[in-house]
Amino acid sequence: MKMMKRFVVLGSSLAVLACLLGGPLQAAEQDKAESKAKARVMPIKVSPYQGRPPVNADTVAEGKKIYDRSCVYCHGLNGDGKGPVAYFLSRDTAPHPRDFTAGIYKFRSTISGELPLDEDLFRTVTFGVPGFMPSFTGLDPADRWKVVYYIKSLYPDFEGSEPELVPVVGGPAPSTAGSIHNGYQVYQEFKCWECHGGGGQGDGKKSIDLKDDWDFLLPPRNLTMRTSFKNGSRPEDLYRTIMAGLDGGAMPSYSDFFEGEEDKVWDLINYILSLSSETTK
Numbered sequence: 001m002k003m004m005k006r007f008v009v010l011g012s013s014l015a016v017l018a019c020l021l022g023g024p025l026q027a028a029e030q031d032k033a034e035s036k037a038k039a040r041v042m043p044i045k046v047s048p049y050q051g052r053p054p055v056n057a058d059t060v061a062e063g064k065k066i067y068d069r070s071c072v073y074c075h076g077l078n079g080d081g082k083g084p085v086a087y088f089l090s091r092d093t094a095p096h097p098r099d100f101t102a103g104i105y106k107f108r109s110t111i112s113g114e115l116p117l118d119e120d121l122f123r124t125v126t127f128g129v130p131g132f133m134p135s136f137t138g139l140d141p142a143d144r145w146k147v148v149y150y151i152k153s154l155y156p157d158f159e160g161s162e163p164e165l166v167p168v169v170g171g172p173a174p175s176t177a178g179s180i181h182n183g184y185q186v187y188q189e190f191k192c193w194e195c196h197g198g199g200g201q202g203d204g205k206k207s208i209d210l211k212d213d214w215d216f217l218l219p220p221r222n223l224t225m226r227t228s229f230k231n232g233s234r235p236e237d238l239y240r241t242i243m244a245g246l247d248g249g250a251m252p253s254y255s256d257f258f259e260g261e262e263d264k265v266w267d268l269i270n271y272i273l274s275l276s277s278e279t280t281k
């Protein structure tokens with residue numbers, strides 16, 4: 001910003017000077033300056049954003065090719081989550097790679113029990129699942145869509161599904177001491193501590209034997225490590241986690257409880273985020 005200002009000042013004093021000199025000298029200087037400015041423009045060719053490809057037999061088939069290259073090791077040849085790497089990733093504990101033939105999804109903007117939106121799947125493929133699944137930002141966005149179409153094709157109920165969305169009411173609240181304090185009270189009132197512990201470290205009294213739907217031990221998240229949040233750690237991501245829940249595991253959905261009191265959720269989010277910083281590992 002400072003630089004900009006300096007340039008503006010410099011520019012206007014040059015203009016004054018040019019006016020004083022006047023005449024042909026001014027025109028010649030101007031030409032020179034213009035060609036210099038033109039030469040400085042870098043010829044970067046920006047390819048237009050490749051939008052979302054259509055869903056058809058071809059794009060699903062291309063998605064399968066990408067799947068066979070990038071996902072099969074964990075999610076298995078048939079998409080049932082039984083790829084060879086699954087064994088090394090987390091043999092006796094959760095999470096195991098998702099079984100795409102089961103239709104159970106954690107990271108959704110839809111109410112508990114519903115299928116995810118395509119956008120939810122695209123987000124998971126793009127950012128991965130911290131600690132368990134790599135991000136695939138290295139894949140072209142169009143290829144990420146195609147692989148999404150392919151995994152959807154493994155669960156026929158996706159066809160024509162119109163899942164109900166969790167309504168987003170309000171928005172992130174400024175992280176003031178008052179809001180964090182209110183959030184702390186919500187944390188107490190809604191008994192998040194039963195699983196996540198009084199200090200948010202994932203050591204609540206119910207934490208010991210929580211299991212996922214596939215009968216593997218799945219401890220609650222340590223809320224003092226936001227970098228480990230699988231569903232994202234921006235306030236809007238946390239809203240999704242709390243309201244939609246993470247189906248297939250023990251993290252409940254709270255959308256019914258907070259209906260009409262959504263501002264409490266934004267305070268709760270400020271409280272959770274106050275337990276850690278961007279750089280907490």
Ligand code: HEC
Binds near residue numbers: 072104106116134151
């Ligand atoms: C290194 C192993 C690994 C690779 C490679 C991998 N995944 Fe995963 N994936 C996982 C694990 C583990 C989970 C379960 C995470 C959990 O439940 O917390 C998962 C979950 C998912 C989910 C479910 C998200 C939800 O809402 O429940 C999707 C979708 C997914 N993976 C897509 C893909 C796609 C597409 C690829 C390839 C482009 C891929 N994964 C590659 C390990 C992997």
Ligand code: HEC
Binds near residue numbers: 228241250251252
């Ligand atoms: C019955 C136990 C239980 C209760 C009660 C509970 N949680 Fe959880 N929570 C879990 C489990 C288990 C996970 C990890 C799920 C997973 O990895 O799939 C989790 C994960 C989370 C995460 C991390 C999600 C991510 O992106 O990784 C947040 C944030 C969270 N819970 C917030 C809350 C809040 C806020 C409350 C209270 C309103 C709450 N939880 C109540 C069990 C619980």
